Amino acid sequence: MSTPVASLSKLLAHTSLDDHDEILQAANAVLKKNKADSQAYHAKTIALLKLERYEDAVKAFEDEGRLKDDAGRLGYAYALYKTGNAEQAAQAAQAQGGRGLSHVLAQAAYRSENFEQAAKVYKELSAQGAEDEEYDIKINSSAVDAQLEWNGLGDLASKKTTTREDLEVFETAYNAACGCISRGELKQAEVCLKRAKVLCDALTDLDEADKKAELLNIGVQHVYVLTQLGKTDEAEHLLKTMPFTEIKELSTRYIGQVNSIAASKEHTNLYESHRLFHSSPKPPKTDQFFTFQTNLLRQDEYVMDLLSKKVTGVAESTSKVISTSPAPSTLPSVNTAAVLNAAAHARNLTEKAALKEVLPLLEKRPSDVGLLLTITNLYILTNNHAAATHLLESFFRHLEQSGTASDLDVRHAPGLVATLVSLYAHQGRHSHSKTELAKAASYWRHKSKMPSKALMVAAGKALLESQVQENLEAAGEIFGSLFEQDEKDRAAIAGLVAAYSLLDPSKLSPELASSLPESARLVSDIDVAALEEAGVPTLAAPTPSIQTKKRPTEKVKAESGNKKIRKSRMPKDFVEGKTMDKERWLPMRDRSYYRPKGRKGKKKMEGLTQGGAVAEEKAAGGQVVQQQQQQQGGGQKKKKGKGKGGKW
Structure with a gap:
């Protein structure tokens, strides 16, 4: 009778196993004799990981709880990551550990779309330095930077441009x-x-x-x-x-x-394209799309349905998506669904016809951001910028009156603010643009997290242009906060220098000003002579008519010569060389040489003379009626012709 195996270490000491299946069998044999053997459990889980049996490895780790808290934490987090449970893997790898746990944490954070955490971990790993990992860290960091850009967090990316x-x-x-x-x-x-x-x-x-x-x-x-x-x-x-x-x-x-389907010219049949779109294979849990990809693919699906005349189905499905999120919302998935919901209700109509169908929806969903932007865009397409501006302003006032934190966040959302500022700029209302940018910047400066660097930079530039002390101080605070986040940010440095140079030049350090490129270097590659030869317009010599807005003198008139008169402006009896009558534009009765003919003409002329005697006659009731004739168009009203002018 064979003696019982005391432990896995004794078993492995007398064997030479190099196959993971054999190690797994040996570990299971020991665990049958002694379930409390932690070394056997550890060997079993490692063998399962090597065999890529990750589901079994997770179960083995969870059966032996101690391994999750001690040496087995790395293996447990890795197994969770490989089974598609990225969030759980990130939680398991949170504890302070070696570089292995940090790598798993970064990968799990990336897969669970916590890109800020992933960027932070890779930055720490890169700072610690490890030559054998430098290549992998560089590759993974660049992938994280791309995801940050796709999710609107490009300010946190370590590299914002492509290098050699x-x-x-x-x-x-x-x-x-x-x-x-x-x-x-x-x-x-x-x-x-x-x-x-x-x-x-x-x-x-x-x-x-x-x-x-x-x-x-x-x-x-x-x-x-x-x-x-x-x-x-x-x-x-x-x-x-x-x-x-x-x-x-x-x-x-x-x-x-x-x-x-989108790129090929062969897929011209919409219904065939619809069939091909829905026949594509769906990925498993371990190979899921990122959120921005899911949103785009769902949008493509709705568009395919709309083109296939399935407007009712799109309206119903998008309504469900909209109802899952409280309004107002800035989530791309919700607002995209709202746009496609409006397209479904408009039944693929455009411009004014679409407005007629979509406007009633705004009464039912007044806080729907996607619907609001859709109507705003339709107003712009119909060249009704005033209505688009009024719509956004009314929406902003509604959110301000609400006063809740979520509503105020939407009220000052960078995209909505940029839309209103663009409308103001189109209408030449630049003071309104500056006010709106300053209001948004002031709101987000008091928040712990700024949503958009572009918004803050635009607001800072607008405040600098106003030259008002209070606005300049606000611009200095904006660029100062941006400089604290990134001391190498050229926009923050330039804004800070501009603000301090106007507010208090003594606060401007020489190092800060010298970090900006010199103006001579910025224009060093510009060839002025070549630009002039290429046709740069130059100012012509000033003429008397350009120098003053007053009427030219008689001398200037004489030098300019007689202008040629168009034939349509010449009298019918015009004779070349004959001096034209200077009073030809006056009515005949107002000309100095006019002499009325006959007794009636003279009497009529006396009545028309300004300041002359007024004839008075007794009316039937003993009243005096003035008989002064009105001088309007020759003294008599003309009868209005048919079809001319408005109604009397």
Whole structure:
């Protein structure tokens, strides 16, 4: 009879196991004899992780609770991450630990869309320094920067522009392209993607299968960029070389097939395109879309339904999305649903016809931001900017009267403020623009978190232009807070220098002013002579008519010569060379040489003379009636012709 196995360490001491399946069997054998053997549990979980049996590993970790708190925390967090439970993985990796836990925390935070935390962790890892991890940290940090840009948090990105260093490795070149797309720099994104393809294809330490998978991922992104640039022929040609069925990640395959419908000229049948859109494979839990991708794909789905005349279904489904969030809301998913809900009610009509159908919805949903912006856009399309401005102003007043924190956040949302400021600018109401920007900046300065650097910079610039002491102080505070967040921010430095130079130059440190580029350097590459030769307009010599607005003197009139009179302005009896009558524009009775003919004419002339005698006659009732004739158009009213003028 064999002796019982005391522990896994004794078992492994007498064997030479190098297969994870064998280690797992040995660990299970020990656990059958002694369930309290922690070493056996640890060996079992490690073997399950090596075998990529992550669901079983999570269960094993949870059965042995001590491992989650001690040495097994790293494995437990990693197993949760691999099973698609990113939020739980981030919570498990929160405790202070080694670099391994920090890497898992950063990956889990990225996958759970907590990009601020991911950026912070990678920044700490980079500061600690580790040569063997520098490459991976650089790649992952660039991916986080792209996600920050896509989620409106580009101010937190470590790199905001593409550098030469980014184009040395295909992974960083691809991530740089994603960052360019999120910032709207599509041409630069195309350059980065082409570079990424070349670098990936030239790799020798990557097997052909992995290389093909990477090239397909780059190609899917390239198709999108080409489509957005309007290069549909190039996009369609690229699509023909891409076997979508070979893309391993189902999320990428799904996006690729959806983009192929938009880029291909073959899919002209709307109903066929609708069928292809809904036949694309849905990714599993471990390969889910990010929120911004989900919103865009849902928007594409609604658009496909609208084009297929399924307006009732779109109206109902979008109404459910809108009702899930309290109004007003700035969530993109809710406001996009509101726009498509309005399109469904308008039944694909546009401009004034759409306004007639959509305006009644605003009475039912007065706090719907998406609906409000839709109506504002329709007003602008119909060239009714005043109505669009009034609509936004009324909405802002409504939110201000509410006074709740959430309503005030929406009231000062950067996008809404920018819309109203743009309308003011279009109407030339620049003082209103400055007031609105200053109000929004003042509101967000007292918040713990500023939503938009662009809003603060615009507000600071507007306040600097006013030259009022109070506004200059507010501008200094705005640029000062931006400078505290990022001391290398050129906009913050320039604004701070401008504000201090007007307020108190003594507070302006020489180091701060010297950090800005010199004006001579900014214009050093400008060739003034070349600009003039290219046709830069120059000021002509001033003429008497330009120098003064007064009527020209007789001398100037004589020098200017007689102007040629148009034929339509000449009298019928005009004779070339004959002196024209200076009183020709006066009525005949008012000319100095007019002499009435006959007794009646003379009597009539006497009655028309200003200050002359007034004839008085007795009326039937003994009253005196003045017989002075009115001098209006020759003394008699003309009979109004038919069809001319308004009603009497």
